Amino acid sequence: MKRTLNINIGNSIIHIEEDACELLTNYLIEVKQHFGKSADDFEIVADIENRIAEMFLEALSTQQKQVIELADVHVVIASMGSVKDFEDNEEEIPDAAESETNSHSARFAERKIYRDTDEAMLAGVCSGLSHYLKIDVSILRIVAVLSVFLGGAGLFAYLILWVAIPKALTRAEKMAMKGEAATLEGFKRNFEEELSSVKHNLKNANEHLEPLVKRSGNFIVEFLEVLGRLIPVIGKAILKFIAVVIIILGPILLFATFIVLAALFGFWDSSASQIFPFTIINESYFTDFIIAVFVVLAVPIIALVLLSIRVAFSKIIIHKMISYGLLLVWLAGVSVTIFYIAKITNEFKEEAIFTQEVPIKPFPVYTLELNRSMFFSKDDSLRYQLNSAEYSGMVIQNDGDGPFTLPRNVIISVEKAEGNVPVIVQSYRSQGRNFEVALKQAKNIQYSFVQTDSVLKFSPEIRLKNRANWRDQRVEIVIKLPVGMKINVDRKLDGFFQGYSLWSCDEYADDPDADHSHELYKGIMTADGLECQNKH
Numbered sequence: 209m210k211r212t213l214n215i216n217i218g219n220s221i222i223h224i225e226e227d228a229c230e231l232l233t234n235y236l237i238e239v240k241q242h243f244g245k246s247a248d249d250f251e252i253v254a255d256i257e258n259r260i261a262e263m264f265l266e267a268l269s270t271q272q273k274q275v276i277e278l279a280d281v282h283v284v285i286a287s288m289g290s291v292k293d294f295e296d297n298e299e300e301i302p303d304a305a306e307s308e309t310n311s312h313s314a315r316f317a318e319r320k321i322y323r324d325t326d327e328a329m330l331a332g333v334c335s336g337l338s339h340y341l342k343i344d345v346s347i348l349r350i351v352a353v354l355s356v357f358l359g360g361a362g363l364f365a366y367l368i369l370w371v372a373i374p375k376a377l378t379r380a381e382k383m384a385m386k387g388e389a390a391t392l393e394g395f396k397r398n399f400e401e402e403l404s405s406v407k408h409n410l411k412n413a414n415e416h417l418e419p420l421v422k423r424s425g426n427f428i429v430e431f432l433e434v435l436g437r438l439i440p441v442i443g444k445a446i447l448k449f450i451a452v453v454i455i456i457l458g459p460i461l462l463f464a465t466f467i468v469l470a471a472l473f474g475f476w477d478s479s480a481s482q483i484f485p486f487t488i489i490n491e492s493y494f495t496d497f498i499i500a501v502f503v504v505l506a507v508p509i510i511a512l513v514l515l516s517i518r519v520a521f522s523k524i525i526i527h528k529m530i531s532y533g534l535l536l537v538w539l540a541g542v543s544v545t546i547f548y549i550a551k552i553t554n555e556f557k558e559e560a561i562f563t564q565e566v567p568i569k570p571f572p573v574y575t576l577e578l579n580r581s582m583f584f585s586k587d588d589s590l591r592y593q594l595n596s597a598e599y600s601g602m603v604i605q606n607d608g609d610g611p612f613t614l615p616r617n618v619i620i621s622v623e624k625a626e627g628n629v630p631v632i633v634q635s636y637r638s639q640g641r642n643f644e645v646a647l648k649q650a651k652n653i654q655y656s657f658v659q660t661d662s663v664l665k666f667s668p669e670i671r672l673k674n675r676a677n678w679r680d681q682r683v684e685i686v687i688k689l690p691v692g693m694k695i696n697v698d699r700k701l702d703g704f705f706q707g708y709s710l711w712s713c714d715e716y717a718d719d720p721d722a723d724h725s726h727e728l729y730k731g732i733m734t735a736d737g738l739e740c741q742n743k744h
Contacts, residue, residue: 210225210226210227211225211226212224212225212226212275213225213226213229215229215232217257217260217261217264218254218257218258218259218260218261218262219258219261220261220264220265222261222264222265222276223274223275223276224264224275224276224281225275225276225277225278227278228276228277228278228280228281231278231281231282231285232260232281232284235281235285236257239253239256240253255378255380256288258378258380259288259378259380260284260288262380263283263284263287264276264280264284267280267283318384318387319339319340319384319385319386319387320340320381320384320385321336321337321340321373321385322336322339322373322374322375322376322381322382322384322385323335323336323370323373323374323375323376324336324338324339324376324382324385325375325376326376326382327345329349330366331366331370332375332376333352333366333369333370333373334348334349334352336373336376336385337369339385339386339387340385352366361542364507364508364511364538365535365539367508367511367512367515368511368531368534368535368538369531369535370515371511371514371515371518371531372528372531372532372535373528374528447519448519448520450516451515451516451517451519451520452516452520454512454513454516455513455516455517455520458509458510458512458513458516459513461509462506462509462510462513465502465505465506465509466506469498469499469502472486472498473495473498484614484615484678485678487614487672487677487678488552488677488678489548489552489677490551490552490555490677491675491677493548493551496544496548497544497545497548500541500544500545500548501541501545502541503537503538503540503541503544504538504541504542504545507534507537507538507541508538510534511531511534511538514531554641555639555640555641555645555677555679556639556640556679556680557639557640557641557642558639558640558641558642558643558646559637559638559639559640559646560637560638560639560640560643560646560647560649560650561635561636561637561638561650562635562636562647562650562651563633563634563635563636564633564634564636565631565632565633565634566631566632566633566634566657567629567630567631567632568630568631568632568659568664569659569661570629570630571661571662572693572694573662573693573694573695573696574630574662574663574664574689574693574694574695574696575662575663575664575695575696575697575698575728576620576664576666576687576695576696576697576698576701577663577664577665577666577698577700577701578665578666578668578698578700578701578704579656579658579665579666579667579668580667580668581656581667614669614670614672614678614681616703616704617669617670617681617682617683618655618666618667618668618669618670618682618683618685618704619682619683619684619685619704619706620666620685620687620701620704620705620706621684621685621686621687621705621706622686622687622688622689622695622705622731622733622738623686623687623688623689623737623738624688624689624690624691624733624734624735624737625688625689625690625733626688627690628690629690630687630688630689630690630693631688632657632664632685632686632687632688633685633686633688634655634657634683634684634685635683635684635685635686636650636651636653636655636681636683637650637680637681637682637683637684638650638652638653638679638680638681638682639679639680640679646679649676649677649679649681650681652672652673652674652676652681653670653671653672653673653681653683654670654671654672654673655667655670655671655683657685664687666685666701666704668704670682670683684706689733689738690733691733691734691735692732692733692734693732693733694730694731694732694733694741695730695731695732695733695738696728696729696730696731697728697729697730697731698728699728699729702729730742
């Protein structure tokens, strides 16, 4: 049975055997006697104690035991190096080749990835990766900036790495980040380099500020000192405020994204082929595409919320492996989304058109009206369960003003006929990945035109048969009238005319108090084309 003690080293409580504690105490006394010659060197002693505490905690966790034994202290001393060996190395002057070999083996160790905030421009991600990958930090920063323009991919990747990669806080972590061995010699060299860098920066700052101080007096110096203390405080307060706002709005936005996803799948199960703009997506990969888009939107929201929690409360709430997993899931979602966007774009590669000529009964005057009545085929009647007896004499109408209607796809124009017979020419257009597919899509267009005596009724929109996807299908209607024939146009059709407006045919068009709701625009076909009747 051995006696154990509790010691406090590196702000950690360690259970250690008595003989191991005695050896550790003698070792630390030698370290303090060697490094504690000045006030600045006590920082090295504190860093060495912190590193020893980390090694003890790692040993306890790895070996799954509760007490540090004598063998563990010997392992730590062998890893850190003894003061006697360190002093002997300082006094000896080996050969050049041997010196370079010993210096390399003593100085360098396995690199670990951390964020380097000492050389950071933002969060130290690029500077930390530059140490780990041995790449110039300027190259990584240029790549990071350029990747932001790739749909914001670089920004989201940077945020996720910010959350996943820990910050190098202790001297041992900073040395491991640069691949320097955490030995007594390594701590001494690292501290001397840091102290030299600080003195150099202070010297440069003094050279630049000294003339200003002499000219402006102590007031400017005091103002700069106060400003220097306020800026970090104000900056942290602003960052925490933004983080709190994101923490509040992030879950709401994520919940809204889930609601939209559920709504989309609800629409898809009912009648997606009739809903724009989702009818652009082929049914075969609709689910995959929507889920990929959801991942692309949801993962950055989750990353922002986690980052905001970390900024607001200074805590790491997620394991770095989970962060890497989120990054991989997001990149997979981006890849799938880009793939299907390319497939959808390819569906608009070529255009096809077919035309049919419809004769109309001749009348001296035609009236053009907008007809919102819905015309159903036999298949439509069966699908919508329209009983002919029950719905006899009833007209079903579609206002065509919903948020999911197709874009304006009916264009009407009036031209001079070559002969004395009025006709209507209908051109059906569509796009597709090749001409054959585009022509098939054009054949799926259903458009209704009705003549009742001298009244020509035009539907305001087309319908797509056979659950066809939207491929910019449209109908162009050309009304060809002989010279001298007149037309009266319902004002609701004015927006469907291409190239000109009949608004000027209203003799009260300039009167703001006139009632135009039931008026007809009156035109007449001349040798030069359609003109207003009130001009003749």
